[in-house]
Amino acid sequence: MDQAWFEMQDVRKRRLDNAVWVPLRAVLTIESSGRVGFAGHREEFFGAGSIAVPLAERAKAEKLGWAEVGIGPENRAYVEGETYFPADVYRADHVALTAVPLVLDQRGKSLETHQWHLHQDFVIALSLKREGDVWVSMDEAYVEVGRLQRGDDGRPTLLEVRAEHLKDYLCARNMALYVNSYRSRVEIVEDADRVRWAENPLETIDGLDRWEGRTDEIHEGGMPYGETTAVFHVERTDVDPAEDVPTLGKPHDGNIKSRSWTTQAQGKKLIRISGELWRSEWVEPAEHSPRVRDDDLPATVFFLTDAAGTRESAATLKDSGRWLWFRSDVMMALAHRRGGALEWHTRDTGAVRCSPSYGVDFGVNKLGLITVYAKDVALLPEWQQQIWAGFNVGPEGGVSDELLASQVRATPADTQAPEEFLPIGIRLVNQVATDKLGIRIFKEHNQSESILRQVHRFRAIDKAGLYALAKDVARLTADSIDAPALHRIVTPPRSEKWGSLKSLERVLAAKSDAATAHAIMGPLFAVYDLRLADAHLPAEDLTQALTLLGVNEGAPLVIQGMQLLSAVVTSIYQIARLLGEV
Numbered sequence: 001m002d003q004a005w006f007e008m009q010d011v012r013k014r015r016l017d018n019a020v021w022v023p024l025r026a027v028l029t030i031e032s033s034g035r036v037g038f039a040g041h042r043e044e045f046f047g048a049g050s051i052a053v054p055l056a057e058r059a060k061a062e063k064l065g066w067a068e069v070g071i072g073p074e075n076r077a078y079v080e081g082e083t084y085f086p087a088d089v090y091r092a093d094h095v096a097l098t099a100v101p102l103v104l105d106q107r108g109k110s111l112e113t114h115q116w117h118l119h120q121d122f123v124i125a126l127s128l129k130r131e132g133d134v135w136v137s138m139d140e141a142y143v144e145v146g147r148l149q150r151g152d153d154g155r156p157t158l159l160e161v162r163a164e165h166l167k168d169y170l171c172a173r174n175m176a177l178y179v180n181s182y183r184s185r186v187e188i189v190e191d192a193d194r195v196r197w198a199e200n201p202l203e204t205i206d207g208l209d210r211w212e213g214r215t216d217e218i219h220e221g222g223m224p225y226g227e228t229t230a231v232f233h234v235e236r237t238d239v240d241p242a243e244d245v246p247t248l249g250k251p252h253d254g255n256i257k258s259r260s261w262t263t264q265a266q267g268k269k270l271i272r273i274s275g276e277l278w279r280s281e282w283v284e285p286a287e288h289s290p291r292v293r294d295d296d297l298p299a300t301v302f303f304l305t306d307a308a309g310t311r312e313s314a315a316t317l318k319d320s321g322r323w324l325w326f327r328s329d330v331m332m333a334l335a336h337r338r339g340g341a342l343e344w345h346t347r348d349t350g351a352v353r354c355s356p357s358y359g360v361d362f363g364v365n366k367l368g369l370i371t372v373y374a375k376d377v378a379l380l381p382e383w384q385q386q387i388w389a390g391f392n393v394g395p396e397g398g399v400s401d402e403l404l405a406s407q408v409r410a411t412p413a414d415t416q417a418p419e420e421f422l423p424i425g426i427r428l429v430n431q432v433a434t435d436k437l438g439i440r441i442f443k444e445h446n447q448s449e450s451i452l453r454q455v456h457r458f459r460a461i462d463k464a465g466l467y468a469l470a471k472d473v474a475r476l477t478a479d480s481i482d483a484p485a486l487h488r489i490v491t492p493p494r495s496e497k498w499g500s501l502k503s504l505e506r507v508l509a510a511k512s513d514a515a516t517a518h519a520i521m522g523p524l525f526a527v528y529d530l531r532l533a534d535a536h537l538p539a540e541d542l543t544q545a546l547t548l549l550g551v552n553e554g555a556p557l558v559i560q561g562m563q564l565l566s567a568v569v570t571s572i573y574q575i576a577r578l579l580g581e582v
Contacts, residue, residue, distance in 0.1 A: 001042065003195045006185050006213055006275030008095075012206075016179055016281050021147075021160040023179070025103040025116060028149070028157040034188070037222030039270055041188045047071045048181035051090050051099040054174060058282070060097045061178045062208065066278050068092050069180035075104040086370035088119060102177070103159050109487050116156040118146050125172070125292045126165050134286070137165070139291075140383055141355050142338045158257045160502050163283070170285035172292035177283035185275045188218070192271040197418055208280035216274070225528045234258045290382070293299040301385040304394045314378035314385060323399045324377060330391035331362075331458035342456060344417035346563070348402040354384060361407070364457075365398025368556030371399045373407060387468055418565035419456045425572035426476065432579045439485040440502065441575075442477070460561030469561055470530035473568055478528045508578055511512045522548050523567040530564075 004010075016022055034041035049070040053061045077087045080560060085091065090099040102122055106115040122128075128135040128145055132445035135146035145165045170176060192215045217225035238255035239246045249255065288295040299313030303324050312320070334354040335342040341359075344350040351359040360376045370391075377388050402413040430440045451472050457467040460466040481500035490499045490506045498506065501524055502567040508517035526548040533542060546553055549567040551560045 001185070001187055001194070003197075006187075006195060006273060008183065008185065008211065008275055008277050011183060011277065012209065012211070016075035016414075017283050018290065020163055022163050022166055022177065022283055022525055023158060023160045023181075024050045024118075024177075025071070025156075026158045026160075026181070027155075029151075037218070037236055038220055038508055039188055039190050039268075043132065043187065044183070044185045046181065046183045049073070049091065049101075050103070050177055050179040050341045051101050052170065052173065052175045052177045053082075053097065055176060055285075056097070057097055058162070058176065058178075060095050061099065064092055064096050064097075064178075064180070065280060066180050066182050068095075069178065069280075070182060071105075075101055076107070078541045099174075099178075102161075112178065113153070113155045116159050118159065118161075122161075122169055125169055135161075138339070139355060139357075139381070140341075164286075165291065166283065167286035168291045170283070171287065171289040174285070176285055179279075179281045179283060181277075181279045181281070183277045183279075189271050189273060192273055195273055210278045211275065213275045214273075216272045218270050218272050219265045221265075221269060222272075223265040223267075225265070225269055229263045230260065230264070231263060232258065232260045232577045249368045260279050270334050297382065301382060301389050303374070303392050304391055305374070307394055309394065314382075315376040317374040320374050322374045323371050323395075323403075324374045324388075325365075325393050325395050325397075326372065326388060327391045327393055327461075328364070328368050328370055328458050328556075329387060329461045330370055331456075332461070333387055333391065335456075335458075336454075340457060342419075342453075342458075344420040345406070346402050346413045347417050348400055348411070349406060350417065354387060358384060361403070363403025363406075363560060364562075365397040365400045367397030368558035369393065369397055371403055373403075418562065418569040421569050422455060422473075422572070423577065424477070428576045429572060429579070436579055437489055437507075439482065439488065441482060441486070443482050445480070448476065448480075455565070456507070457558050457561035457565060460557040460564075462557060466557055466561055467530055467533040468529045470533070470564060471486065471566070474528045474531045477524050477568065477572075501528060504575070508575065511581070512578055520571055523550075523571040527564070527568055 003167050026046055028046045030044040031047055032043045036043075045071060049066075049072075051061070051069055059343065072083055075087045078085055087104055087408075088100060090097065090101050100119065100121075102119045104117040104119060106117060108114045118130075120142040123130070123135065123157075126145060127137060127139045129138050129142075133148035133150065134144055136142040136565045137145050144162070146159065146161045148156055149160075151157045195213070195215065197213055197215075201212050203210065203212045203383055219225055236248065236251070237257050238249055288297055290297050299315055302311040302313050303317065304310070304313050304316070305320070305322060305324065317324075331342060334340055334352050337354045339356050340352070340354040342350065342352050343359075344359075348364040350360065351361050353359040358380060360372055360380070365372045367369050372388075377385060380388070380431050402415065408413045426442050432440055433439055433441045455469065455472050455476065457469075459469040459472075478499075478501050481504055483498070483500045483503045486500075486503040486507050487498075489508075490503070492503070492506070501521060504524075505517045508520060529541060529545040530549075543553070545559075549564050551563045551567075553560070555563070
């Protein structure tokens with residue numbers, strides 16, 4: 001490597017206060033290649049330790065360096081006199097400092113590695129959840145806030161946290177983070193022509209940073225070149241190995257024999273080039289703490305509120321008594337996040353959330369747009385407002401009639417959402433079939449629940465989405481029908497081969513008549529046909545399938561998705577009713 005690599009200008013110009021991720025503790029070998037002590041060996045190491053320090057005690061903290069704050073100190077509880085010192089209290093021998101280590105290093109045993117713990121106050125204050133070696137924010141769509149890296153042997157090597165959350169926490173506690181780090185870059189070569197330092201060693205100091213570069217002559221293997229080593233050998237002479245129970249007495253001149261000699265290091269002469277950087281840095285607190293201290297922030301998210309294009313923030317929308325309009329694909333962005341959910345109150349109203357504990361009531365208007373009472377969005381955390389704002393549109397089509405019925409007239413609509421009753425209907429058919437026929441019609445598989453969460457009208461944001469919705473409905477219906485079980489009720493002729501839907505139709509026909517069974521099963525056949533739309537289903541067959549489902553191709557796609565689901569749910573309940581009459 002050239003001289004610049006050892007001088008670390010690439011590292012020295014970067015500051016942790018500007019980083020996205022901040023290391024709280026590190027014992028990390030970034031690179032290691034070649035055989036140690038021999039030409040070609042190259043290694044880079046990074047170590048770091050940190051403490052959170054009250055702003056009023058910064059000057060005291062700066063008296064501490066790598067030895068006091070780095071990777072050497074252990075976190076352990078102990079008693080001194082009659083005073084108990086808990087493991088999360090930082091102490092330095094020569095500086096009286098109130099500080100908190102945000103990472104606690106628990107020493108392992110001979111068969112156990114060290115364990116690094118992110119301080120519980122940090123975890124609880126930011127509502128974090130540990131999942132393996134990652135800490136996620138339960139209130140922010142499970143975004144990663146902390147992450148632990150391990151080496152191949154399982155030992156912890158790097159624990160870093162997202163700066164945005166760290167600075168919020170530091171602000172709430174009126175603290176700053178003091179980080180002490182050490183980095184070394186080493187290479188063993190046959191000559192040192194690649195570096196031309198005026199002094200050896202060469203040292204530079206810049207504020208709290210100290211860098212040192214040096215070249216050292218060594219023998220192959222790593223011993224200093226030309227060095228002599230003294231060896232001392234001492235043995236006891238008063239133990240008889242033939243005794244069954246030998247005893248070792250106190251040592252004295254008569255039972256000790258010693259000798260000594262020197263050895264001269266051997267091997268080819270090599271050069272060890274090294275650059276070392278000791279740094280002390282401050283990670284400053286944020287100006288505000290919206291997460292931990294609930295500070296109010298200046299508005300950064302604005303919403304369209306009228307046909308003139310007026311934009312308002314949460315500050316004015318909280319008491320505005322108005323509604324907002326959104327494209328229907330906002331529901332996918334919200335409900336399909338981890339922690340998100342979609343539930344229904346009536347056919348066109350429900351609640352959606354993208355994070356636990358943050359449900360928002362909504363309605364679907366006649367154009368398929370989502371309408372929401374503005375205050376409900378304005379009270380959300382800002383990161384959730386940003387998601388909503390990305391789908392905000394001007395008012396069109398009015399507020400959802402059913403949402404107004406609930407929120408204004410206090411008389412909720414007496415309607416039902418097909419999404420809510422699809423899983424109930426499938427279970428009902430199985431229950432009735434078990435009671436009346438001794439079989440289950442729909443098989444369950446390990447993906448049923450995940451598919452059901454995807455089956456809602458908001459999948460239909462375009463034609464491809466409508467067909468994808470039909471495909472998932474077919475997976476829950478046609479693909480899940482237990483045809484062999486149905487064949488025990490009605491056996492197909494040897495000359496015919498029935499699919500799952502045809503098998504169910506024949507069972508229904510045996511309990512009523514062919515025309516009734518065909519009419520009931522029509523929507524399920526139509527949905528099965530729609531799943532082939534991506535495989536170039538002929539236009540006339542596509543139109544016929546949509547007509548059979550009662551889908552109005554001129555309606556907004558979200559409404560088409562609702563119509564498709566309504567037809568399927570009606571079919572499933574008719575199946576249950578017919579089987580129940582047997």
